Amino acid sequence: xxxxxxxxxILLCICTVNITSIALPQEPAVEAPSALLFELRRGQVxxxxxxxxxxxxxxxxxxxxxxxAIEKLDLNTMVTASKEAVNTEGALLELTVGEKYTAxxxxxxxxxSNANDATIALAEAxxxxxxxxxxxxxxxxxxLNMTNTVFTNPTGAYDENQYxxxxxxxxxxxxxLTTNPNFERVFSSQAKPWFDEDKTLVLTNLNDRFWxxxxxxxxxxxxxDPKYQSVITSVTxxxxxxxxxxxxxxxxxxxxxxxxxxDYGFNNxxxxxxxxxxxxxDSITVEGHEVTLVAGSDVYYTYPVGDNxxxxxxxxxxxxxxxxxxxxxxxMGNVKFTLTDGTVITVDLFPxxxxxxxxxALEKAKKRLMEYPEIFYIIAGLCALxxxxxxxxxxxxxxxxxxxxxxxxxx
Numbered sequence: 001x002x003x004x005x006x007x008x009x010i011l012l013c014i015c016t017v018n019i020t021s022i023a024l025p026q027e028p029a030v031e032a033p034s035a036l037l038f039e040l041r042r043g044q045v046x047x048x049x050x051x052x053x054x055x056x057x058x059x060x061x062x063x064x065x066x067x068x069a070i071e072k073l074d075l076n077t078m079v080t081a082s083k084e085a086v087n088t089e090g091a092l093l094e095l096t097v098g099e100k101y102t103a104x105x106x107x108x109x110x111x112x113s114n115a116n117d118a119t120i121a122l123a124e125a126x127x128x129x130x131x132x133x134x135x136x137x138x139x140x141x142x143x144l145n146m147t148n149t150v151f152t153n154p155t156g157a158y159d160e161n162q163y164x165x166x167x168x169x170x171x172x173x174x175x176x177l178t179t180n181p182n183f184e185r186v187f188s189s190q191a192k193p194w195f196d197e198d199k200t201l202v203l204t205n206l207n208d209r210f211w212x213x214x215x216x217x218x219x220x221x222x223x224x225d226p227k228y229q230s231v232i233t234s235v236t237x238x239x240x241x242x243x244x245x246x247x248x249x250x251x252x253x254x255x256x257x258x259x260x261x262x263d264y265g266f267n268n269x270x271x272x273x274x275x276x277x278x279x280x281x282d283s284i285t286v287e288g289h290e291v292t293l294v295a296g297s298d299v300y301y302t303y304p305v306g307d308n309x310x311x312x313x314x315x316x317x318x319x320x321x322x323x324x325x326x327x328x329x330x331x332m333g334n335v336k337f338t339l340t341d342g343t344v345i346t347v348d349l350f351p352x353x354x355x356x357x358x359x360x361a362l363e364k365a366k367k368r369l370m371e372y373p374e375i376f377y378i379i380a381g382l383c384a385l386x387x388x389x390x391x392x393x394x395x396x397x398x399x400x401x402x403x404x405x406x407x408x409x410x411x
Contacts, residue, residue: 028264030257032249036166037261039271039302040234040241043174044343046265046302051170054148054163055247058156059222059230060172062119064137065154066111067176069122070183075104077125084130085120090155092117096198108192112203114222116155123154130154144171158224166245173232173243177218187218187234209233209255213262217241227251233258240271240302274299274337275347281335282315282349287324287357293332293349301337301345312338317349324357 027047034055037047045051073079079102081095093115095101101118103125109118120130127133130153137151146168152159176183190210192203207219218234228248235242242265244258275281275295282293303309317333330351337345 025264025268028257028260030246030249030260031253032246032257034166034247035249035257035261036170036245037265038170038174038243038245039265039269040174040177040243041271042301042343042345043170044302044339044341045170046242046269047261048166051167052148052165054165056158056160056162056224057164057169057222057230057247058114058158058224059220059232060149060164060169061137061151061154061156061162062110062114062222063169063172063176063220064140064151065119065122065133066107066186067172067180067183068133068136068140069103069107069126070180070186072126073103073122075102075107075182077103079103079106079121079125081117081121082124085117085124088116088120088155090114090116090157093194094198095121096196099196101196105192105194107186108189108203109194111186111220112189112192112205114206116157119155141168141172144168144175146171156222156224166247169232169245169247170243173245177234177243184218187220207231207233209258213259218243223251229254231255231258233262235262235266237266238271240266240269242266268305269302270305271300271302274301274345278352280352281347282317284317284322284332286322286326286355289324289326289355291326291332291355292352294352296348296350299345299347301339301343303339307340309339309341310337311340312336314338315349324355326351326353326355328352328354 030049033050034053035047035049036045036051038045078100081097081099081101083097086095086097091114093109093113095117101121103122106118106122109115110122123130123133127136133154134151137154141149141151146164149164149168150162152162177187190205194201194203205219206221207216209216210219213233213235215235215237216233217236218232220232221229223229227250229251230245230247231249231254233244235244242262244261246254246257249257275298277295277298279295280292281295284291284293301309314336315333316336318331321330321332328351332349332351334346334348337347339345
């Protein structure tokens with residue numbers, strides 16, 4: 001118990017320069033009714049304002065449509081623009097009925113320029129019908145645990161029955177960016193050329209922070225009412241990637257508020273090591289042997305400057321592993337770190353050394369023979385020689401007996 005407490009104290013000292021919790025500066029005020037700032041790798045929330053308030057957000061539909069299309073279609077698939085797609089309302093690329101376009105070009109048009117005709121064309125290509133695709137959208141939302149989201153159309157056109165939240169949108173964005181490189185490539189694009197028989201143009205990402213804020217590597221802007229827009233901005237600095245979501249923000253303040261939140265995140269939070277691979281985390285006894293349990297890998301997390309952010313440390317050992325032999329890859333259990341924000345980080349524990357049970361005399365002999373096979377050949381040769389000698393003596397004895405018997409008969 002004393003050793004475990006000592007290890008915990010050492011761990012806390014390693015995690016931070018100052019164990020004492022330091023209050024963060026006051027959170028910035030933003031005008032958007034709902035906002036969220038999170039770290040991409042673990043999804044840790046660094047700032048939130050009404051993150052679970054349901055809102056009618058066009059960007060959510062476009063993001064989900066792009067994600068599903070990228071998952072389901074080869075990017076080189078040719079998609080035919082239907083009359084329904086061409087005649088849809090809202091922002092349009094003015095596709096031609098019956099014309100074929102690559103799935104990739106339509107995805108870029110939907111994501112960068114909010115082209116509703118391109119979005120409908122993709123929905124029909126994947127789902128057969130718009131209705132079939134909407135079912136896929138809701139199925140994917142359920143699989144991502146987006147419990148406060150309902151989709152009724154792919155374009156995000158206003159419908160009082162269609163809504164999402166900043167928390168749910170963060171789940172979709174994080175999943176798409178961390179699991180699908182093609183989605184990452186589209187989301188991070190500032191511009192993309194468009195070519196068809198009628199026109200040549202450049203599709204430009206509507207998030208203008210790409211050109212005015214250091215480190216921007218992804219973004220999306222969409223709206224139903226141009227006075228209130230939703231803006232998503234991803235920024236990476238010093239190996240830390242933050243994503244800022246503002247929903248239904250006043251158009252005149254949406255970018256300045258985005259910068260407020262991103263500055264708040266980068267100025268007050270750091271990404272650093274929670275534990276290092278091989279770091280001692282626990283000490284136990286297995287069949288009379290003292291065993292130090294170490295971290296199986298480097299683990300990083302995001303924490304406020306000057307605060308280790310660790311609220312609780314809990315060990316969970318595997319009873320069936322508490323026996324010999326022990327190998328360095330034997331999973332002994334894990335330790336769970338609960339952070340102040342509720343994030344739980346699990347670190348697997350392994351023995352720092354190999355411990356084998358005491359061998360019997362026969363097992364030691366077998367092991368020695370395995371380690372030094374030449375001994376086996378020497379012993380085998382000696383045994384063979386001994387057998388030959390015994391056979392030779394036996395043959396000589398039998399021969400002499402026969403000779404003796406023959407002489408007796410002659411007499």
